[in-house]
Amino acid sequence: MKPTIYCTALAEGSFQEWYFAYKQYKRTTSASEKEQILSSLGCTTKPWLLSxxxxxxxNPTSGILKQDGARAFKAVAENPIGFEIAFDFLQTNIKEIAEYFGDGFSTLTHMIKSITTYMSKDYHKEQLERFRDKARKIGFEISGYGN
Structure with a gap:
């Protein structure tokens, strides 16, 4: 029940609750607790907080561990309010994301899979095709997305 309670509290709460959960993420030494909090932070309904x-x-000084980046991204991308924000973030920052994670694009691949949850319109296909073209320019091939 903990994930449901966390997510509901952050969806209904303000910046104070969100920031409290973020501080708990930084404090805890439990890997499972970190995962639950990371997922819950993406439940907020405040677009500016999702961004x-x-x-x-x-941002290496934010306190979000590099290995947790894809999970945090997924939490936002799977939020009905956040998936467009996540896709915009991915398109705008693809080069920085690829350079920051530098893990053979594994993290970037997970991020791309996350954004497709709510992408069901024709214009989403066009957006993905433009994104694929942009990704190719930095040397990343997206397979299965309109190739």
Whole structure:
């Protein structure tokens, strides 16, 4: 029940509750607790907080561990309010994301899979095709997305 309670509290709460959960993420030494909190931070209904959270994933001084970046991104991307924000973030910052994570693009691949949850319109296909072209310019091949 903990994930449901966390997510509901952050969806209904303000910046204070969100920031409290973020501080708990930084304090806890439990890997499972970190995962639950990371997922819950993406439950907020405040678009500006979702954007802030995404920016934190590529900021080494934010306290979000590099290995947790894809999980944090997924939490925002799977939020009905956040998936467009996540896709915009990915398109705008693809080069920085690829350079920051530098893990053979594994993290970037997970991020791309996360954004497709709510992408069901024709214009989403066009957006993905433009994104694929942009990704190719930095040497990243997206397979299965309109190739």
């Amino acid at each position: 802030k959270y995404l920016n934190m994933t590529i």
